[in-house]
Amino acid sequence: MNKEQVQIILFSKLKKYELPQTPILVPTNLKRYGLSEIVNHLLGNEKPIPFDFLIEGLFLRSSLEEYLNSKGISTENIINIEFIESLKPPTSQAQFPTSSWISSIKIAQDNLFYVASYDSTIQVWNTQNQCETKLVGHNGPVKSVSCLPEIHSQKYKLDLVSGSLDQTVIGWSKNTDNKNAIAFDQAYIGYGHTSSIDDITFTLDGSHFITASSDSTLKLWTTDLPDIESQKDILENGIEGIPSLANIISEKISKKSKKSKTTNSENSEKLIKVSKTTFKGHTGPVTAVVVGSSANNIFYSCGMDHSIRTWDIITGDNTFTKVGNDVVLSIDYSELSGLLVTGHTDNVVRVWDPRIEDTNLASMNLKGHSGWVKSTKWSSESQYMFATASYDGTSKIWDIRSTSSSMFSLPFPKTKSKTSELPDKLLALDWKSKTLVSGGQSGDLYIHSS
């Protein structure tokens, strides 16, 4: 028996778990489970609740003894341990097969999943394993999709924007004619990018959206529909950066008319939209973009040139640049914690504090993935949690209080149809409230609830 004991004070920030603030002498070889038992005993819970324990803001992932040794703390000290209800691992809810690779997923508020697919469509799925509708309009794989919150969608008469490999942005508005089924109409098509549009995001007020493209630029677009006068102007003068718009448009329209005769006949009336501002600064393809805090009109972008850039929406300036070690594939910003999380091609997830501007070093390097991290998403509820999706076929949920490893890893059933030994890549992930949706190469949509 280990005779070493240490005094601890257990406390919780939640009222219902209030405990007397008296030190308890416990053996140092206790681990999380033992501590959890003590807490349950003290609370007098009949049905034990699993707890997690935090010492100085970090999760206790070993025995108390090891913790004390690693920190060099004597057992004579009194240790304050906070306990929280431990998170249950997410449970797999459903798995829907789609027709092609999934490039982007967004969870709408009404439990609809907008799934951008490589078969040039955007699919709208509900939680009942039903594909509500397919939005056809793009000529190439749809790379990104973003939906406008409902409060704003009314105002701007727009629900969805999507960016595609065919270098266009299409704004979609919900067709409310048919009450039974959900249908979307193309509100407008945006030209301006000269390469694949890899990410798209709305500003917080919904008035603008920003696109990130492989042509190493970002563009700011207004959400509202373009007026008729501007259409004439565009047709006459063309769009900056695109030499022969008419040529392209006509070609694309002609193609579309060929293709989509069956589906849609009102192509000719499609409005053309041009970007408001172009942000130039990246020296390689821009892979992702995310809007910053609501207070400042800033957004962050990352790209193949290893940089994470901060932009001012109003002035269009690149206010700050952090250059890391490797290609950044994804970025997300948490309103709760004010931190950025990025996914890299060196399989590392990095957490940055954008407020610290004098360093190029990440605040945290989280290792655990064995493939490129293609998608990252902060939890909408916890300021500590975020989820990542990687090319290694797993998505992980991380807690920044636990630096050594991820909290949960969600493996996905591998499809062994291919010859390659590499697992099916996960390309897209979204996490809103308690629903976590991910998808990728296999074309399957994985829904987890936490």
Next chain:
Amino acid sequence: MALKSNRKRTIRKAFQVQEKTSSPFVQNFDGTELADNDQEQIPELDLSLESDDTINSDTNQNDKNTDGDDDSSDSENEDSKEEKVVKKLGKKPNKVVLENELVKIDGMENRKTRKEKRSSIPNPENSGSSSEDENNTNTKSFFDIRREENFEGEYSLDPKVLYKLGVRKEDLGEQYADETDINAWIKNREGLPQIEADYDSDSSTEMPTNTIGNVPIEWYNEYDHIGYDIDGKKIAKPKADDEMEKFLKNADDPASLIKIRDELNQQDIRLTNEELDIIRKVQQGEFPDAQFDPYEDTVEWFTSKTMETPLTAAPEPKKRFVPSKWEHKMVMRIVRSIRNGNIYKKAEPKSREEESKTRFYDIWSTEPNEKLRNEAAKRIPPPKMKLPDHTESYHPPPEYLFTEEEIKQWEDTPRDDRKLNYIPRDYSSLREVPLYSNLISERFQRSLDLYLAPRMQRTKLNIDPDSLIPKLPDPKDLLPYPTKKSVSYDGHTDLVRSISVDHSGTWLLTGSDDNTVRLYEVLTGYCVKVWKFDDAVSSVAWNPNKEICMFVVAVGEKLHFIIPKLVADPNCLIVSELLVKNGFENKSAQTVVNWDKPTTKESDLEIYITVDHSTPIKQLVWHRKGDYLGVVLPNSNTVLIHQLSKQTTQKPFNKMNGLVQKVCFHPIKPWFLVATQRNIRIYNLMQQNLIKTLMPGAKWISSLDVHPQGDNVIMGSYDKKVCWFDLDLSSMPYKTIRYHQFAVRQVCYSKAYPLFASCSDDGSIMLFHNTVYSDLLQNPLIVPVKILKGHLITNSLGVLDIVFHPTKPWLFSCGSDNNVFLWS
């Protein structure tokens, strides 16, 4: 010798003289410098000799002048003469004269005169009255006596010779004159002491000598005798005088001052004049013996003067001054034989000690004898025979006995392949063991082995293996480079022959034997588009020009120019289309190959131009500006260069030396590299000439690539080699790397990072870090950093093509296992 002693003497004489006169010569006569200054002293020496001679001649003259005078005048003469000499030499008169006198007769009759002189010294007892005179005129009388003594001896020599030897004429004259007149001589002797015939008469006539020896005389105080004489008789003690008597005696005796007491004989002895003289000389620090001449003249027995008239008048023969011909010949013969090596210095014979050392082994020596030890070490003992085994036992454990199967197997195997050359057998007792049948043959074989098989000792080199490894930087320090498989590009159903990445690194093209070309998104691995053709795709290549979005595909014999509209930048799309359109308009008459507009079927595949070569295409390579395209046609062994903008084709080489394998454009200069089977030739396309031929020494070159800076070339060959050439250096490889197990298929440089890679049929990709210094003197540093393994070997083919990402440290590879991978 005589001369030398003479010189010494004169030097000494001169020294004495100089000492007294303190002349400037003193320093020259310093003892140590004497020998050194020999030559300088010679004239001085001659001078002194001359002076000596003059003295002699002077005296002679004086003597001659005073010839016939009486003794007194003679002595006076001598005195004056002495004075003269003293004046001349600055010497003390007395001594010098004495010496001069004595020296003259020294050679012949020195001893005799000395004896006579001693005997002629007047005995005090005998002389009596004359002693007083002698005391006063000591010198004078001494000379007189001595001169008279000269007459006593008999001279058989010729008087002339005697004269020459220094005997004075007057002496001789007197002798000869008075020879007959004995009476005159007796007359002369009157008044002089009696001459004793016996030499030792002075001692024999004395009192009996006491013979007690060296005992204190005080012992005889009690006795009345003082000892014994030679006959053993007691010598009576003389009457001892009391003090008063002694005093009176001394007062009476004028000679008491020159008397000494002989305690042994209890007598007072009066010292003779001679003895007094000796005492005086000792007191003065001179030679006690008056007759001793420290500065004798040399007798020149052989003359050093040449005769004025030679004995013969014959002229000196020629051979005296002409070098001898025969001697010269002899010398030359020796010289020649030395040169030829016929005469050589023989090794010095070993000293006896060494000989004995080598011959005999010092068994008791504590020092190790290295030579013997080495010899002992060189001896290789015969290999030991194997120790007997259990199987060789007469009664082996049953598990060692052969089963029937084993016996059969043993019998089936050939004799040399058997593990055991006998079958183990079991006997109940040792008695029953028969003679081993193979004994003789095995012994014989063993003997043959020992006798015939050469045994040698392998010298083990004691080298630290770490020291042999060149000191290279740690690969960890050379990051980034591709380390693991990140993305796979799936879809091909047959081996993928060729891959190409566009200039931005976003799109990847693959050409495969399944007749398709696929376009992949690099980051995700999604196949955006597939082109299906009628024939296997042997090569694909993106146009490297950023303004043009176009790639070429070699499908069998046809070459297609394709513009992928989906992924094309609209600006580039227009440029590319315009380029093609203008090309068709400006096209000149074509002779080599035809540039055709696409058929409708081909137009659906976005093919804009088709060039039919009527022979299979092996390789396509773009010039960096994207206008020229090099094509290798292996069957016709030709190289074509297409120009896209003018849609023309050149055939730069009429005839190729060797089979063309690969071609490559130089990234900076207008050079064109052609790899034939054995060599790599570099041509200047502008000047149309051959610049350099690289000879890698490989048997069959498979691939080549040029460093982005243009100074280095790497080459891969089917005989597993990868060679690095420095174009500034020789045509031989700077470094040859042989890491692959099978044929090397492709080598390539990274444009953005200091990396190069080679892929091989062994399914591996070797990654190297290469640092090319801008300093021309420093050789490039090549460090192998990583082996990428992941491709499977199918049909004995491995990785077929590799290409680096244009901006990232990423590597694309395709293989015979239908896979295309991105390594990051």
